[in-house]
Amino acid sequence: MDKTFDPRRIEAHWCSVWEQGGYFTPETVAELRGMDRAQAQPYSIAIPPPNVTGTLHMGHAFQHAVMDALTRYHRMRGFDTLWLPGTDHAGIATQMVVERKLAAEGVKRVDLGREKFLEKVWEWKEYSGSTITHQMRRMGTSVDWSRERFTMDDGLSRAVTEEFVRLHEQGLIYRGKRLVNWDPTLLTAVSDLEVESKEENGHLWHFRYPLTDGSGYLVIATTRPETLLGDTAVAVHPEDERYQHLIGKTVNLPLCDRAIPVIADDYVERDFGTGVVKITPAHDFNDYAVGQRHDLPILNILTPTAHINDDAPAAYRGLERYEARKRIVADLDALGLVEKIDDHKLMVPRGDRTGVVLEPFLTDQWFVDMQQLAARAQAAAHDGRMKFVPENWINTYDQWLNNIQDWCISRNLWWGHRIPAWYDDAGNIYVGRSEADARARAKLDASIPLRQDNDTFDTWFSSALWPFSTLGWPEPTADLKRWYPTSVLVTGFDIIFFWVARMAMMGLHFMDDVPFREVYITGLVRDSEGNKMSKSKGNVLDPLDLVDGIDLEALVSKRTSGLMQPKMAQKIEADTRRQFPNGIEAVGVDALRFTFLALASTGRDIRFDAARAAGYRNFCNKIWNAARFVLMQCEGQDCGQDCGADGAQVTLSAADRWIISRLQKLESETAELFRSYRFDLLAQALYHFIWNEYCDWYLELAKPALQNGDASAQRGTRRTLVRVLEAALRLLHPLMPFITEEVWQRIAPLAGANGASIMLQDYPQANLARVDDAAEADIDWLKTFILGVRQIRGEMDISPGKPLPLLLQNVSAADQDRLSRLEDSIKFLARIESIQVLGESDTAPQCAAALVGQLKLLVPMAGLIDKDAELARLAKQISKLQTDMGKTQARVENPNFGKAPEAVQQQARDLLAKQQQELTALQEQQEKISQL
Structure with a gap:
């Protein structure tokens, strides 16, 4: 492995391998896994289609991270998994974008005429749509690109026509002069x-x-x-x-x-x-x-x-x-x-x-009678067929449906699905799937001239069909039979009315079933200060700017370009320079995705902080370096692939059994957290296990066996090192696909695993028989013991590498037993040169102390520190910190301080609290040393 983690290189490589290998396509996955699709449970997600009006924003990136985690998880669980991609034509928004572009060239829509104007819109769609799919591919989005749809492709256009004609036949669509918002x-x-x-x-x-x-x-x-x-x-x-x-x-x-x-x-x-x-x-x-x-x-x-x-x-x-x-x-x-x-x-x-x-405004428009449709959609959410997560969002859904009005579905636009209705000179209306069909239905003579309605449908009229039109409806396709209803919809609370309710209505009406079994409602992505991201505020972040990094001047230029008001541009520039004085550090896709998921507390808005994403880049580095250590210890060595876990050829230490036990509990926990959509707790659990338990503790606990153990113990520890890491990579893969794939390819052979990709492997399932409470108790005791010694070193400013003599008081029988079994680990990890157990009558010299339950750890200070020099050093530090605190306190208490932005005020208050904490710690350390 390379010495340093380079996300850009591995992302480009694996994006290509995954897509070319067909690993996102259900049929290919089933073939490669040797899976009988007929026996596999279907799992499907229809992506909320981004509008072809520009590029993906942070909200898209957040929701895609959630959907990709769910998709990869269920794919690894053996479900017949489909994540279906697509984009929305976004009638009003897209027509606005193109009209503005034309206006900049001095051209008006009416100057071009409908046909030429629509050619311009299709050109824009091809440009914007390719930009969106490029971004999705860069983010590792594992959608089945072979099934990609667009709301105005031939199949979906036919579905919208069918929707209109059927509803009109059933008396649920009518045209009338009514008051509308204009x-x-x-x-x-x-x-x-x-x-x-x-x-x-x-x-x-x-x-x-x-x-x-x-x-x-x-x-x-x-x-x-x-x-x-x-x-x-x-x-x-x-x-x-x-x-x-x-x-x-x-x-x-x-x-x-x-x-x-x-x-x-x-x-x-x-x-x-x-x-x-x-x-x-x-x-x-x-x-x-x-x-x-x-x-x-x-x-x-x-x-x-x-x-x-x-x-x-x-x-x-x-x-x-x-x-x-x-x-x-x-x-x-x-x-x-x-x-x-x-x-x-x-x-x-x-x-x-x-x-x-x-x-x-009073005008002739097309309307859908909503009462009957709404009643069925409301019932489905209350009888368990369609579940909201969190459950409280059903109240928002109900509120709108209880007060629903007839839906004006016509828009006086050129871009969109043109309404399949024709008029004769007398004003009579003829509805059909085509002009020929309309004439045939009305038995209209071919000599009578007809003109088609100039208007188009509301975008949501076509989007309401998305979960089943994308699967081939109105044809009874195999995909429709296999994956409808879809498993879950991941969407924001802001479109429960626009989209969720309307999909429920149309799904129940045309398919006689709900469009999705669960609706996971996400919050909005806000900036680090809690403000909604918008171009007018200049606080929008491009996900790829975080992935690849961007310098300050480029970020300022990007945020202020196109702004007509100089004062607004100046404010946005000042805010940007304050928030990102050094630009935005490149963090890679994995760190960005993990940040979103770590912040995804159910239903709450996300305050996105780029600094947190940079922190998770460090998590990637941690995994990378841990893998390099494991490879250095295990490549070319006997890792016990052919030995039974309890066989004579493999001996597992308490540390081995502890990390295996902790892994089983993590595997059980991840299954429940995926089920309940608690991605924040899932990210937290995986982070804690990998960083704290595996990297910080187990890799250190493994070193005594690797360096001093017999062949059986070394084999057992190598086996545990690679197998636990391999399982942890599979657990983490749905959240961090790139680094887990790259590392898994190196670790898998050592762990006895094989396959073309980590995503084709089974997701780890807990074996609770391997939970070892005794080993966990031993290692918890050992960790507390070592942390006690490290606490003494820190308080006394003793070098971490300096060997220490250790005296023990109040040693119980259980402590004595653990000391005898874990002494090698204690000496290795705590850098202890000798351990002496004091009797009840023994007098300890001047010592620094720490407690492990009732057990007292004592380190004699004679010869370890210069008491007077330490007190002088501490006094100097305390004096400087008190001066700094005084300046911060004066700033906070200044009468004009309240005029500063809230974020600036909070920053000063946080600094003061931190300084106070540091001062307290130094004073406590000073007190302890003075008593020696």
Whole structure:
């Protein structure tokens, strides 16, 4: 093995070997493992398809690490395992990206025409899609590339058409004129789930509406004066005594020269404003419902671009909505009809893609009747067919389904699945799988011209089919029969509404079964300070920048490029230089994946810290160096491959039996942690065993037998060294695939294992008969003993290599027994030159002491340290630390300190706590030495 671990080299090598070998394809794996697929239990995951709008982000990398761990684990367990990859066409997002690229060239979509524009989008898809798959391959994602799908490939496009036609035949899809959320920039309807409502500062205008009979006026309050032009009533609460006498009368609508009725409706809040509200059914969802109840006219006064249309008074036609607002308020003020204007906080709906304020807009769209579909999806989550992990997310799922509205599935876009509906000149609608099919269904004469609907489907309409359309539906394929329902969906809580619920509805409707047995909900990946990662904040991290490393200047340039606002760019640059003063260190894929999994506490957001990933790079180095040690000790040596564990030719030491016992418990624990999706605890358990127990302790405990043991003991320890390491590599492989494969290839022959790849091996299963409580108790005692001696060395500042005499007091019979059996290990590991057991009447000289239970360890200080010199050294250290603490304390107590960023404040508080801890330790050491 090379002296140093080079992740880039081994990642490139094994990515190629795995993919070329077909190790991600179920059929190939079964052949190589000699597995009967008919008898194997199926396990499948359909990847949440990334949008072809750019590159993979940290959220993708996190979820892919989870899915890959599950896939590799089940593949090694002998399941017939499929992880199916693919990408989503992302209608709105992708069309936006391409339109922006064209705009930079001075070209508009409409200038190109639909056909030429779609050619440009397909070009972008090929570029972006290849970038995404390259990133996935770099990350070791073990998906079956031979089954890769795209939501607009021929098969999935056919499935979406089939979905629409069948639902239409069943009366669950209809076309109607209804109020929708409208994006005046994208010029399309968007779903409720694509609306981001945030509280913003605004105004509440109070206007006077004169009563038609001249008896006075009503004062209404509104946050959107421009919609006044579309009012068709004013409303009061039916029990509001102030206005009961006016119900049924009319008011003159200012600026519009028409009278509208005063109506009574429970919707009105008596305590809001004046208790009188304007009703604009075409421009407010609540008003639309009121209008339906009272059979009010519906008057749309906006164009698709949010300008005033020709149904409004001539003075305002063509004005942009906010310009019209200013003109209307000014005109009302001139007429003496403005009562007052108050500052007001209100919820403003903005499009999650464009950020522009959305308008409730009356338009013809296609809708799905959701009530029946939602009821089945909700029942499946409560009767055990579909389980949420963590379970509390079922409440979020229920909340939406309990209040579900019909789903607007049409989008006024060019990119996407075009709606398979055709219109004749009379406005009649014909639905079919093709124009010919639509004509045949309607028995329509070929001479009658038809035009296809220009709109496309909401992206989620196709994504709702993903778990079964990717397996070949509507055809009854072998893949569909084998792997549907899928085993688990790994996804974020933010798309439970968008995607999880809709897949459940469509899976149950078309397949009569849930699309997945379990839904593992992950948190969001945030930056180290807890902020959501976004381009606008400049805190986005590219997973490959962590894998390969990036210098500070390149990182600053990457984060600030394209920003139009200089102040924002300056802030992002300052934040970047503060967080990453030396750039980002290359950590490799394994360390990054392990970081994600170590942070994956169920359902909680992840605060990603690049420093932690660098720490797990050290874990890789630890494994690498441990493997080099084992190879140096075992290559070319008899490692007992042909000997029974208890045979005469192999003797196992207490340390051998201890590490074997600990391995069995780890194997049992990993199985449970995979089952419960506790990847954080799984990573912790594997890290502790490999770093602390195997590397730090067992490799040291093995040295006495290797150096001084007889042939049988040496054989037993070599056998244990390679077999435990080989099993540990298999345990770790789903989390860290690259380093485990590379090291396993060197270790496996020594352990008696064979095969082309670690991923084709069995995942270790516990043999609880090999749990050895006695050996574990012995080694726990030995570890405490050695740590006691090391504690004395540390407190007295004695060199680790200096041999020590050791005196023992309060020695029990059990201690005496262990001393006789483990004396060689004690002397070797603790660097002890002699051990003397003191009797009850013996007097110990001046000693430093430590306890092992009731056993007292004593190290005579005579000749080991210069007491006066040590006290002088400690006094100097304490004085310097107290000075440093004083500076930190003054900084924290400075009145202006609270103005610093919270992260900076916490950093100072943490430093102060650390300094206090160090000071306490030095003072304790000073006290002990002064008493010698």
